[in-house]
Amino acid sequence: MITSASNVARAEPICGMDAWLPVPARIEHIDQENFNTYTFRLRIIDDAIRRMYRWAPGQFNMLYVPGVGEAAISISSDPDEPRVLEHTVRVVGSVTRGILDTGVGGVIGLRGPFGVGWPVGNEIEGKDIVMVCGGIGLAPMRPMVYYLMKNRDRYRRVILLFGCRTPEDRIYIEELAEWEADGRIDLLVTVDNASGDWAGPVGVVTNLLRRVKVNANQSAVLVCGPRVLNRAAAWQFLQLHVPRSHVFVSLERNMNCGFGRCGHCQYGAKFVCRDGPVFRFSDIADIFAKEEI
Missing domain, CATH: 3.40.50.80 (Nucleotide-binding domain of ferredoxin-NADP reductase (FNR) module)
Incomplete structure (x- = not known):
C-alpha cells in the first residue's frame, strides 16, 4: 500500500506481515554491473505476499542472509512492476558477500518496504x-x-x-x-x-x-x-x-x-x-x- 506524507512517496511494510519477520525470496538472476557491484532479481516465494507487495521509488528493503545478518538495500527496479524486485548491491561486507554467495536459485530473507x-x-x-x-x-x-x-x-x-x-x-x-x-x-x-x-x-x-x-x-x-x-x-x-x-x-x-x-x-x-x-x-x-x- 502506497501512502503519501507531504507528497513524498511512502509504502507500508507488506500488508498483514510482522515487520520484524523476513519473508523468503529466491534469487532468480544476477547481473554484474562492475567489478564489485551486482543487481539481484528476487522473487518473493509466497504467492499471496508477492501479489500484495507494493513499493515506492526511493524506498528500501532489509535483506537477510541466515547466519550472517541483514543489510538495508535500496529497491532499484520499476515500481510499476512490483513483482519484479531488483536490488543493486555493492559487495563490500559480510552480508552483501553472503547475498552474492547465495547465488541464483538460493533463498534469502526480505523485510519491507521501508522509508520515505x-x-x-x-x-x-x-x-x-x-x-x-x-x-x-x-x-x-x-x-x-x-x-x-x-x-x-x-x-x-x-x-x-x-x-x-x-x-x-x-x-x-x-x-x-x-x-x-x-x-x-x-x-x-x-x-x-x-x-x-x-x-x-x-x-x-x-x-x-x-x-x-x-x-x-x-x-x-x-x-x-x-x-x-x-x-x-x-x-x-x-x-x-x-x-x-x-x-x-x-x-x-x-x-x-x-x-x-x-x-x-x-x-x-x-x-x-x-x-x-x-x-x-x-x-x-x-x-x-x-x-x-
Whole structure:
C-alpha cells in the first residue's frame, strides 16, 4: 500500500506481515554491473505476499542472509512492476558477500518496504526535474527514472546527471545508452578519471551543472550519492536560488530495524529509516550543515 506524507512517496511494510519477520525470496538472476557491484532479481516465494507487495521509488528493503545478518538495500527496479524486485548491491561486507554467495536459485530473507521515497504527484508535476547521482547512488534513483519516463507528459525538462570515478565504475551501462537514445530525458555522464576510449566529460558530477540551465523556481532537485556529493550538490543548487523545499536528498546511514526503533540511523532528531532515506532539504538543513553528523 502506497501512502503519501507531504507528497513524498511512502509504502507500508507488506500488508498483514510482522515487520520484524523476513519473508523468503529466491534469487532468480544476477547481473554484474562492475567489478564489485551486482543487481539481484528476487522473487518473493509466497504467492499471496508477492501479489500484495507494493513499493515506492526511493524506498528500501532489509535483506537477510541466515547466519550472517541483514543489510538495508535500496529497491532499484520499476515500481510499476512490483513483482519484479531488483536490488543493486555493492559487495563490500559480510552480508552483501553472503547475498552474492547465495547465488541464483538460493533463498534469502526480505523485510519491507521501508522509508520515505522520492516526491511524486502534484508537488513536482509541471516542474523541471534535475536528478544528480554519484556511483551506486544511481540505484535508488533508477526507479524514479522509470516513473518519470512513463509519466513524461506531466513534467517539463527531465535531466539526469550521473558521475562515477572511472568509466569502468559505471552501472547500468546498457540502460544508460537506452535512456540517452530514447530522448525522454536529458542524460549527462561524467567520470573523475578518464580511461580507455572514454570521450565524455571528465570531472566531478557537480561540474555538469555548468552545462544545465536551471530555472530555480520551476525545478525540483533529487540528489543521491556519497555524503560529499550530497553536500556539494545541495549547496550548489541553493546558490542557484532553488528553494530549499524543492531540493530532496537521499541519505545513507547504518539502518538495522527499518522503522526507527533501534536508533542506529538517528540523524539529529530524525531516523533515516523511518523519516527518510529521502529528506526535503528544508527539513534537515540545520543538521546537514554539521560535518560530524
